[in-house]
Amino acid sequence: MEYKEEIKRIFREEPIPEHILQRMHEYERRRYEVPEETLIKRPSHIEGIKASSEINTGVLDAVAEKIRVGMSTQEIDDIVSEYTLSHGAICAPLNFEGYPKSVCTSINNEVCHGIPSRHRHLQNGDIVNVDVSTIYKGYYSDASRMFMVGNVSPQRKKLVEETKRCLEIGIEAAQPWNTVGDIGYAISKYARSKGYSVVTQLGGHGVGIEFHEDPFVSHVGKRGTGMLLVPGMVITIEPMINEGRAEVVIDPYNGWTIYTKDKSDSAQWEHSILITETGNEILTY
Numbered sequence: 709m710e711y712k713e714e715i716k717r718i719f720r721e722e723p724i725p726e727h728i729l730q731r732m733h734e735y736e737r738r739r740y741e742v743p744e745e746t747l748i749k750r751p752s753h754i755e756g757i758k759a760s761s762e763i764n765t766g767v768l769d770a771v772a773e774k775i776r777v778g779m780s781t782q783e784i785d786d787i788v789s790e791y792t793l794s795h796g797a798i799c800a801p802l803n804f805e806g807y808p809k810s811v812c813t814s815i816n817n818e819v820c821h822g823i824p825s826r827h828r829h830l831q832n833g834d835i836v837n838v839d840v841s842t843i844y845k846g847y848y849s850d851a852s853r854m855f856m857v858g859n860v861s862p863q864r865k866k867l868v869e870e871t872k873r874c875l876e877i878g879i880e881a882a883q884p885w886n887t888v889g890d891i892g893y894a895i896s897k898y899a900r901s902k903g904y905s906v907v908t909q910l911g912g913h914g915v916g917i918e919f920h921e922d923p924f925v926s927h928v929g930k931r932g933t934g935m936l937l938v939p940g941m942v943i944t945i946e947p948m949i950n951e952g953r954a955e956v957v958i959d960p961y962n963g964w965t966i967y968t969k970d971k972s973d974s975a976q977w978e979h980s981i982l983i984t985e986t987g988n989e990i991l992t993y
């Protein structure tokens with residue numbers, strides 16, 4: 709809880725630059741949806757989120773080094789937990805709204821929030837998303853990657869690569885003074901041009917001081933709509949792209965795991981990014 713006090717003190721002592729406030733007010737007069745000032749991180753917050761992100765990236769690198777055919781998804785959870793705790797950090801998913809594990813592992817037709825299990829082993833040809841979120845000194849970071857296990861079919865490989873391209877295209881659209889709708893527009897336009905569908909029920913989010921902050925970052929959208937992107941905001945972009953239809957269903961037994969309704973494959977990549985005055989910075993590289 710001391711961290712929360714420190715974070716609040718930084719809000720008081722490190723003001724938003726006047727020229728940024730003025731530009732926000734101009735947009736507000738033009739009826740744009742502008743962020744609350746608490747969504748605009750200050751230099752010391754950004755330092756903290758960067759330190760958290762560095763550990764988060766280390767976790768994903770540790771997974772990348774060890775992931776292999778036959779490994780259980782619980783073993784991935786063990787790698788994540790061990791690395792995170794040994795670096796003085798906390799796994800954000802564990803106990804988040806009752807979530808039972810330290811990481812999400814989503815295989816093939818699982819869109820997201822797959823729960824690690826001793827009984828689920830990675831099979832040759834699987835595509836798996838490993839979604840890692842870290843809390844360090846009160847600051848949150850969030851990123852995910854796809855891993856191709858063993859010999860993956862060309863169709864799955866293409867889905868994984870085009871989904872990564874969707875993330876890159878979303879990041880390119882996340883320019884200061886653009887809006888959240890510009891991100892969703894760019895991603896969905898590209899994904900659909902490749903014959904894929906975009907999951908709409910889940911999306912990216914503000915991140916850094918809480919796990920999930922405003923705005924909701926839809927991966928579909930209309931240009932120039934939704935919340936303005938202001939320098940100092942930190943958001944995730946995390947497109948979930950389906951081989952088949954966009955509809956998803958939730959696991960009725962665990963209440964967490966999201967699947968494609970038509971059982972087609974799904975892929976996802978995620979970064980946490982900082983909106984800057986000149987563009988953006990990927991924090992979770």
Ligand code: MF3
Binds near residue numbers: 800807811841944
């Ligand atoms: N890491 C997910 C995200 O990208 C959230 C997972 S919530 C959990 O936003 F509880 F399932 F971990």
Ligand code: CO
Binds near residue numbers: 913946
């Ligand atoms: Co996220």
